[in-house]
Amino acid sequence: MIKVSTLAECMAEGRSPEILFWVGCAGSFDERAKKITKAFVKILHNAGVDFAVLGAEESCSGDPAKRAGNEFLFQMQAMTNIEIMNAYEVKKIVTTCPHCFNTLKNEYPELGGKYEVIHHTQLLRDLLDDGRMTIAEGTFKGKRITYHDPCYLGRANNIYEAPRELIKKLDAELVEMKSCKSRGLCCGAGGAQMFKEPENGKKDINIERTEQALETQPDIIAAGCPFCNTMLSDGVKNKEKEDSLAVLDLAEMIATAKDL
Amino acid sequence: MLLDLLPNIIFILLLLTAAGFFAKNVGRIKRNIYLGKSIDRTDQPKERWGNMARIALGQSKMVKRPIAGILHVVVYVGFILINIELLEIVVDGIVGTHRIFAPFLGGFYNILIASFEICAALVLIAVILFWCRRNVIKIQRFWKDEMKGWPKLDADLILYFEVVLMGLFLTMNGADLAIQTYYPDAPHYAQAGSFPVSQFIAPLFEGSDLSSIILIERIAWWMHIIGIFFFLNYLYYSKHLHILLAFPNTFFADLRPKGQFNNNANVTAEVQLMMDPNADPYAAIDDSAEVEKFGASDVMDLNQVQLLNAYTCTECGRCTSECPANQTGKKLSPRKVMMDTRDRLTEVGNNIEKNKGQFVDDGKQLLGDYISHEELWACTSCNACVEACPVDIDPLSIIMEMRQYLVMEESAAPSDLNNMMSNIENNGAPWPFNQQDRANWAQEL
The missing domain is CATH 3.40.50.1860 (Rossmann fold)
Known part of the structure; x- marks a missing residue:
């Protein structure tokens, strides 16, 4: 406790x-x-x-x-x-x-x-770099992980590398989606969209983004935002892939790797 | 004697007319931009000049899409270099000389003319490829709804224009070379220039008599310069102002992180008053102060940089092609937001001209008559449009200010969002949970 x-x-x-x-x-x-x-x-x-x-x-x-x-x-x-x-x-x-x-x-x-x-x-x-935290390799070794850039972390604040460095530290294979980093596609939740129904269109944004993620044939979709996480999890469920593919936050992956 | 000077006089009149009209159009743009709220974007001058040098002059964002980017650099470099030649043409036109720079520059003149010719040929190729991208390959972003009608025609006209201008430029040089080659003693046409491209045009004139070739040379020369004068004044009526406005537009762009949206200062004053325990709730309200409108419903509510953005947009559609809402079939198109803003601004400007300098309410506004609620509510504020724009236009700030007007002036948010907002007001979270339960997760560790 x-x-x-x-x-x-x-x-x-x-x-x-x-x-x-x-x-x-x-x-x-x-x-x-x-x-x-x-x-x-x-x-x-x-x-x-x-x-x-x-x-x-x-x-x-x-x-x-x-x-x-x-x-x-x-x-x-x-x-x-x-x-x-x-x-x-x-x-x-x-x-x-x-x-x-x-x-x-x-x-x-x-x-x-x-x-x-x-x-x-x-x-x-920083905790890893300073040696205040270590991860024993194992859990995620060799797994294909694609990382979804949250708009408010990436484009909005130019933070693209910290999450990617974590994935590399996990000894996993980072695979990029066709739109990533500054061209990363939104999950569909930003701008208060999380709390309303989308406008009429031919597809929901989270489905489009999930399809881009699936193209990389990942074992895990990594996210750094609780809203992106929800949107992509819904997308994966929509594609009926929830049994073979997890959507995880980087903190969850590290906690798992450390067996916490 | 006077008859000899006739071409010079005609040229000077044309030049003055073109410059006069252009000055008038610049004045209109300036007046219209000044209809917006003033905003100070002169801080951090080093970064601003740097942005202008990199993004406008150096085309750094343009080449992020390499094919269109490199073709654009070709046209852009060609445009700038050939403008040096324009200087000589104008001096020749006024004074009545022919290739006046040649004697002064000697061998360097030949290098200059040769490079202009190569530029012209490359521009010609690039422009034809641009036309193919629009009309043969039919790249999606050029065929969106907002491009139907005039915007499509406008884009094609500009390409035809450039083809014609380059064609005339090379014809003029070809005829000149033919005169220099076949009639080396012809008066007025000195041996000058080096013509790597139009050397293939010159042989077409072999065997023609001198006066016909001179006629063709003169026609091409005049049409070329008249075409340029026309193009200069076509700019105001077209989408093509970016060739000038990209520079101030990148200079005045927002330097803050893209995620930082404006805090409305009027709201701050009000909230501070509400939260101040010493404020007198019965204090008399100052009636003299103009009631400040929240957000934007028309172009006058936007700031001057947003209006400059609207004039700068050349409708390339990179913003729209990156927009998640547009990609998934929603009505929102950031490019349309910019086009609508510009079109409404032009309409307001014309209204002012018609009504002796005063805007007379025409019962229309940007919100509703141009941009629909549905478009505004489809935005995820993801900044993809801002990131994509090769000249730092910010459609997102306009969308957000119009949302602010909808919510704060008209209470016209979608009902789901009203629920979300009342949850925040009552429970401090967008969902209906009790604030006291916020840390319940800590019991589950």
Whole structure:
């Protein structure tokens, strides 16, 4: 049993943890995404990272509201979150959600929330590079893994390499889809699309992207975003491939490799 | 005597007319762009000049698609180099000389003319290949719905234009070479230039009398320069302004990470007031302040860089071909967003001209009359369009501002999104879960 502290508890104990793990709404509530959260926390714990969460004091970053056009709701959310984080004197944040990552990193500073924000794949890469974490080869050795670039990590923030380095560290074979990196195709969830029905068309975007992934004949589709994960998992189910093909977050893969 | 000067006078009149019309069109573009909200994009000048040098001058984003990219570089380099020749043509036209630079440049002149000829030939080939891509191979992005009618014709006309101009340029040189070769004593036509391409045209004139060849040379010379004057003024009515505007457009492009969207400053002021425990809730509202509109429903609500974007777009469609919504058959096309913005802006500009400098409400706006709700709601904000644009146009910012208008001014979000937003308001999450349960996962470790 791992004990996850909240910042409120830390403050009461007079501790100020090194880094805040921003869990995000998907990571907190979505059954699939909660597995990513738990895998990541196990890794943090195992690597001895001094972290805490906000717990019930965390609230939606406001990303879907802003991208849906509700700037007012976004800024209400942002300023409430900023007020809380500033009260705890938060300096550094890690998050498993590229949408939260982008919003916290790029859109909060103007509103008074200035933090060093990193994506969990960056933290995991750093832990490996610093030797604070090691992975014994085995579990994923030789597996064909294709990596789907989340728009808000890739194009939006030019982070293409950290997740790929992790896959290579797992001794797996990284196979690229025909549109990858800066030309990566969206999973279909961004811009608040996750929460609405798609407009009429000839296909759903997640199906198109899943087909691109299947063309690489992967054993695993790696994702770095809980929403991409959901969209691609749905796509794989739609293609009736869920028995032979897993959609996994990089944190889950590392946790598995480390047998956590 | 006066009759001798007639060609010079005609030329000068044509030149002045072309320059005058062009200046007028530039004025129109400037006036229309200034209808937008001002925005300061002059920070980080080093990065901005660098972007302009790399992306506009250096075509770095263009060559990401190598075939179209390299063909485009050929046309672009040809266009710039041949413009040097234009300088001589204009001086010759005004003064009544022929190849005035030749005596000054000597051997270098021959190198120049030879390279112009090679450029012209390469441009000719590239333009024919461009035409084939559009009309024979029928590359999908050139055949989307928004390209039907004028945009398709416009694109083809520009290609025909370039073929004709290059043809005239080479004919003019070929006839000149024929005169120099077969009538070396002909007055006015000195031995000048080196003609690696039109040497194959010159023999066609062998045996013709001097006056016919001169006539052909003169016709080609005049048609070529008149064609260029015409093309200069066709720009405003076409999609082709990118040859000029790509430079300011890349300079003024957003330098922030693509994921960073604007925080609306008016909203910030309001939210700060709401969250300020010392604010007086009964304070008198300042009536004098103009009520600020949230988001954009028409071109005047957009900023000047967004409007510059609209004029810069040359309808290549790389944005649309990368758009996930468009790829899967939705109505959204980022290129159409830019074309609509430009067309509406032109319409507003014409309205202002008709009404003595004042815009008179025409009952139309960009939102609804040009861009539908359905298009706007299909966007995933993935930035593929922004990434794809070879000249740094940002269709996404326009889409987002129009969504902001729809939601904040008209409460016209799709009902699913209204549910999502009320969940965030009530529970701090887009789904109907209790905020107190946020950390329940931690019990399952």
